[in-house]
Amino acid sequence: MPRRFMLISSILSAFLTLQAAAVTFDEMPPLSERVMPNAPNAVLSFSAAIDKAKDSIVYISSKQIRSQKYMEQMHPFFEQFFGRKFNPNPHRQSLGSGVIVTSDGYIVTNNHVVEDADSIMVKLPGAQKEYRAKLVGSDPKSDIAVIRIEAEGLTPIRMGSSAELKIGDIVFAIGNPFGVGLSVSQGIVSAQHKNGIGINEYENFIQTDASINPGNSGGALIDSRGALIGINSAIITRSGGNNGIGFAIEVDMVKSIAKKLIEDGSVTRxxxxxxxxxxxxxxxxxxxxxxxxxxxxxxxxxxxxxxxxxxxxxxxxxxxxxxxxxxxxxxxxxxxxxxxxxxxxxxxxxxxxxxxxxxxxxGEQAANGSDAVFEGVSLQNLDPQQRYRLRIPDDVEGVLVTEVDADSEAAMQGVRPGDIIVQLENTPVTDLTSLQKARSSAEGKLKRIYLYRKGQIYVVALP
CATH class of the missing domain: 2.30.42.10 (PDZ domain)
Structure with a gap:
């Protein structure tokens, strides 16, 4: 090979070497050994931490008995779809879990576990006796409720802090999935401060892959010390089973709302x-x-x-x-x-x-916004933030139902917070003003109200 070609080859080689040397990585030190997590005759276990917490977990059974009046009013509405023999089940039962937070019987759970219940029964872990619970207060906007039982020797759970929580922390979900009794599942904190999920109006969730199933609602999410860090609330699933995406209400929100419910009986914001x-x-x-x-x-x-x-x-x-x-x-x-x-x-x-x-x-602002269009129903104009939170399509116009009195005719007919009133009789509704005008023109008559809810239109009749 001629000398000048050898020289060019050497220069190119040196240049490429210099280019390669400019790229460096932060390498981990070489793996030196693999070890067992503890001594050969010992087992890695969080049993001690779980034992401290599991005595604070209760099983909740709530039952709603629909009144005869409710049955008679619901019947004509469903006749057009199911015929005159349609007879909806007058009993609705819900199973869930709860967490003892004070030694004198206050228990935190999810609102959806005890919502509209005529009776709430509580069973302590490892016991057969059931206690009748009293609803102290509930907050549907955060899905938190507090109930109370008269019992002695209760073990309140130790409270953790949201500020101390980190992604990757080991956590345990304790509850009563599918009514099978006390169960514990393990996972990690997958994410923090999750919101915009569309489950509750006020959301501050811990996301976890610890298995959460129906019946776990209202149960505890604890850390490896046994401290409460969240109340298990919901899962994202397509099959109905657990897919590793569960949500628990962060403990700081739980403490704040539970304190208001216990001290005041309600939550004002x-x-x-x-x-x-x-x-x-x-x-x-x-x-x-x-x-x-x-x-x-x-x-x-x-x-x-x-x-x-x-x-x-x-x-x-x-x-x-x-x-x-x-x-x-x-x-x-x-x-x-x-x-x-x-x-x-x-x-x-x-x-x-x-x-x-x-x-x-x-609450006062919401009530004033409704102008008492329907008794027991608080309404607001639909704004972009609410549209995004509730995932309302841009082509859906109407008025948002923010609150419904549980004892009202509207609640009995199935009107829920989050519904959008899109039409009254034959008049489309775009805002509170148009709704009030439509109501005035139909004064004294039974009015058909068309509601948009999760992609479907429902019709109810209100006097």
Missing amino acids: GYLGVSIGDLTKELQSLYTHENGALLNDIVVDSPAQKAGLKRGDLIVAVDGRTVSNAADLKNMIGMYRPGSRIKITYERDGKTDTVSVNLTDL
């Missing part, structure tokens, strides 16, 4: 009076903060307007706690009692400022 959204990728360049809750609109005469907040402000903190997104802000405000004075930090035109806000009552 602070009201700010804003329509909020997330900071999208396209909008991030317009703000110095990368995260926060964007104010899309301000309600007239609301606490937000009185404090000087404006459309386009980006809320980044509440009382010094960082706000990551719209759901974060909603959960934070919802945990304050009406009348609370809070400090909101926001960004406007590239500058960050803090303002004090006096929160009012969310």
